[in-house]
Amino acid sequence: xxxxxxxxxxxxxxxxxxxxxxxxxxxxxxxxxxxxxxxxxxxxxxxxxxxxxxxxxxxxxxxxxxxxxxxxxxxxxxxxxxxxxxxxxxxxxxxxxxxxxxxxxxxxxxxxxxxxxxxxxxxxxxxxxxxxxxxxxxxxxxxxxxxxxxxxxxxxxxxxxxxxxxxxxxxxxxxxxxxxxxxxxxxxxxxxxxxxxxxxxxxxxxxxxxxxxxxxxxxxxxxxxxxxxx
Amino acid sequence: xxxxxxxxxxxxxxxxxxxxxxxxxxxxxxxxxxxxxxxxxxxxxxxxxxxxxxxxxxxxxxxxxxxxxxxxxxxxxxxxxxxxxxxxxxxxxxxxxxxxxxxxxxxxxxxxxxxxxxxxxxxxxxxxxxxxxxxxxxxxxxxxxxxxxxxxxxxxxxxxxxxxxxxxxxxxxxxxxxxxxxxxxxxxxxxxxxxxxxxxxxxxxxxxxxxxxxxxxxxxxxxxxxxxxxxxxxxxxxxxxxxxxxxxxxxxxxxxxxxxxxxxxxxxxxxxxxxxxxxxxxxxxxxxxxxxxxxxxxxxxxxxxxxxxxxxxxxxxxxxxxxxxxxxxxxxxxxxxxxxxxxxxxxxxxxxxxxxxxxxxxxxxxxxxxxxxxxxxxxxxxxxxxxxxxxxxxxxxxxxxx
Numbered sequence: 001x002x003x004x005x006x007x008x009x010x011x012x013x014x015x016x017x018x019x020x021x022x023x024x025x026x027x028x029x030x031x032x033x034x035x036x037x038x039x040x041x042x043x044x045x046x047x048x049x050x051x052x053x054x055x056x057x058x059x060x061x062x063x064x065x066x067x068x069x070x071x072x073x074x075x076x077x078x079x080x081x082x083x084x085x086x087x088x089x090x091x092x093x094x095x096x097x098x099x100x101x102x103x104x105x106x107x108x109x110x111x112x113x114x115x116x117x118x119x120x121x122x123x124x125x126x127x128x129x130x131x132x133x134x135x136x137x138x139x140x141x142x143x144x145x146x147x148x149x150x151x152x153x154x155x156x157x158x159x160x161x162x163x164x165x166x167x168x169x170x171x172x173x174x175x176x177x178x179x180x181x182x183x184x185x186x187x188x189x190x191x192x193x194x195x196x197x198x199x200x201x202x203x204x205x206x207x208x209x210x211x212x213x214x215x216x217x218x219x220x221x222x223x224x225x226x227x228x229x230x
Numbered sequence: 231x232x233x234x235x236x237x238x239x240x241x242x243x244x245x246x247x248x249x250x251x252x253x254x255x256x257x258x259x260x261x262x263x264x265x266x267x268x269x270x271x272x273x274x275x276x277x278x279x280x281x282x283x284x285x286x287x288x289x290x291x292x293x294x295x296x297x298x299x300x301x302x303x304x305x306x307x308x309x310x311x312x313x314x315x316x317x318x319x320x321x322x323x324x325x326x327x328x329x330x331x332x333x334x335x336x337x338x339x340x341x342x343x344x345x346x347x348x349x350x351x352x353x354x355x356x357x358x359x360x361x362x363x364x365x366x367x368x369x370x371x372x373x374x375x376x377x378x379x380x381x382x383x384x385x386x387x388x389x390x391x392x393x394x395x396x397x398x399x400x401x402x403x404x405x406x407x408x409x410x411x412x413x414x415x416x417x418x419x420x421x422x423x424x425x426x427x428x429x430x431x432x433x434x435x436x437x438x439x440x441x442x443x444x445x446x447x448x449x450x451x452x453x454x455x456x457x458x459x460x461x462x463x464x465x466x467x468x469x470x471x472x473x474x475x476x477x478x479x480x481x482x483x484x485x486x487x488x489x490x491x492x493x494x495x496x497x498x499x500x501x502x503x504x505x506x507x508x509x510x511x512x513x514x515x516x517x518x519x520x521x522x523x524x525x526x527x528x529x530x531x532x533x534x535x536x537x538x539x540x541x542x543x544x545x546x547x548x549x550x551x552x553x554x555x556x557x558x559x560x561x562x563x564x565x566x567x568x569x570x571x572x573x574x575x576x577x578x579x580x581x582x583x584x585x586x587x588x589x590x591x592x593x594x595x596x597x598x599x600x601x602x603x604x605x606x607x608x609x610x611x612x613x614x615x616x617x618x619x620x621x622x623x624x625x626x627x628x629x630x631x632x
Contacts, residue, residue, distance in 0.1 A: 033311055035304050042300055051289040060288070064295050071299060075307045153288045175248070175284045181241065193237070199244075200237035203276040210279075 023086035030078050038078070042071055045090065049097050051176035055168065056101045056161060058154040066104055070097045087186040090177065094169055094187075159209035167202035174199055236272070243273045244280055361398075362405040363414050371398075386437045389428040393444055396421035400452050403459060411467055415474055418452065422478075453480050460555035465519050469549075472556040483508045487562035488548035492539065494567065500539035502526075504550055506558065509533045516549035516559065526550075 023044075029037030049070050053063040073096050083089040160168060166188065173184045185195045234242070283289070357370035375395050382388040399418040406414045425445055432438040456471050456478075463471060476482045485506040493499045502515055504526070515522050515535040526535040533550060549559030 033307070035307060038307055039300060039304065042303060043296075046291055046296055046299075050291045054289050064292075064299075067291075067295075068299050068302065071303045072306050075303055076310060153286075156283075156286075156288070171283070174244070175280055176289060196237040196241045200240045200276070203240065203279055206283075207276060207279050 023089060024084050027081070027084065027089060031081075038075060041074070041089075045093055045177075046071070048090070048172055048177040049093060052094065052097050052168070052172045053101065055157060055172065057104075058150070058157040062104070066097075066100050069100050073100070085186075087179075087183050090173070090179070090183075091187040094172070098165060098169075156210065159206050162209060163202055163205055167198050167205070170195055170198040171202050171206075239270055240273045240276055243270065243277045247277050248281060248284060361401050363402045363410045364406070368402070385428050385432050386441070389425060389432070389437075389441045392421050392425045392428065393441070393448065396425060396448055396452075400448070400455055403455060408464075408467075411463070412470060415470060419474060419477065422449070422452075449478050453478050457554070463555075465516075465551075465557060468551075468555060468557040469559060472558060475556065481508050482556045483510065483513070483550060483552055483558040485548075485550065485558045485560035487564060488560055489564040489566055490545070490548075491566045498539055500537055502535040502537060502548060504533040504535070504548065504560075505531070506533075506560075509550075510552050510554065512553040513550045516547070516551055516557070517543065517545045518547055519549065519559075521551060 026037050026040050030041055046067070050063065050067045053066045053070075054060065057063050057066070070093065074093060077096070081089060081092055083092050160171075163171075169188065170184060173179045173187060174181075179187070181192045181195050181199075185192045188195065190198075353367070353370060354374060357367040357374060360367040360371050362368060375391070375398070379388065379391045379395070382391045396418055399414050399421060402414050403411065403418070422445075425441075429438060429441055429445065432441065453475060456475055457480075460468060460471055472482050476484065483506060485504055487505055489503040489505070491501040491503065493501070502517075504515070509528055509531070511528060512525060513533060514525055515537060517537075522535070522537050526533040528534075545563060547559050547561050548563055549557055551557050
């Protein structure tokens, strides 16, 4: 199985078949403990794993922590992975990511409840004082814009979290990892049409949820603009 | 042509418009020849949403984070490689956890119980075969026999066990020496007595007769055995063995008293007259358990010995060693002069049980013989406080009878 990446400079596109990397060889080398192979796997799957984490939690720092946890687990569990192709390995890695997020939320639920100083975006439109304080320390950013971007992205994350796990995995696999329908179907053990249907329902649900707050494109573009402004 | 399902239309649009998918989309189009869908408001909105999701910076990795995480991950990888292999760690952990697991402890307990029972059975089996009383296992055997005796409820069973114990003690006598011999002989005597008591309590009948016969046979065998071991024993053991033989009904010499008569002609000679029963010719006299070579003559139911007398002697025991190895002894000693006056005697009750030590002779002797020797000076309190004679003679072993 060869992988196809949507945006990666490391992927050579001059081979014509859009399948520049033999993942089974990379997996073999990584299992033998070769650091270079492990780095290759890391670079290849980092965008997908991080996107999955960032879509599950609005806090970028937490998303990065959870992403780190996933890749450390990957290093520890490489010799146990039975997958011999990219779809199998991606499925395993996304399962690790899903379990890691679930553990994070489970631990957070067990923590004692506290009254947050931060107002949730669903409650009102007040500016987050804590976020402002943090952002104010960064002279390169406009705290107001930064806060707005964060709030907008929180809305998106809330919407994504209401999707089913399968719908989320389809979106990440299709939009971030750039896998074709056949590969995603192989990853999920489903038929191509089922993947397409999941993809359709995921985007449709997302659009409907975001439309309740504002226009979806507006939300995303606004967040994008603020990020770029930073 | 039938219109495509909405999910198919959306997928078609996504592959057409999303960045990086054009090449795939073109391939798909060439393969499947699906109709181009240019204006589908619903699909267009979803495609726009997908494009925004795809491009949103919130889902993009920061290069700094990517670099830091890569370094951290590789360091973690190096640290993992320095550790023992997972298999070895797992095996060690498994071993350790298995070691303290409940089933393992149960196995150990069972093994210990099994081992103890095997060991106990082996010890008991070995002890049962032990015949030497000096063997430590013989103590175990005795304990085992006592347990058997305590579990025997009916008199008949008790008699059987006692009989068995008596036989065992009899067998052990051949290998016993010194104190062990005395103890074993005492045990044998005790079992015989116990057996007699049980027999007396048993009603007349088949069991009684059978046990009486077995006891009689055991007595015969005991007498024979004791006679066999007698020549190999020391004098004290011979004394108690002779006594036991008499207890078993054997005809052995019994001394009532000894009379020592000093000659008026020769102060270095004395005549010892032993009075008692079952004298046999050829016996040798023992003064304080020291064998004198002189042999006696039987006259009127007494055994008479003429011995060379050391004037300093003050004997506590006078005995006789018979040719069959039996020994008799008495502490009732009368001193007399040639005229027949009895001047002195030991008041200690005579016995022939080998009371060879610890006898305190509190004889009040007005010492006729000594008075003669000592110009008539009376001597009171001619005492010796222990059995070790005061004449420099050892009262331990003697040579086998001539």
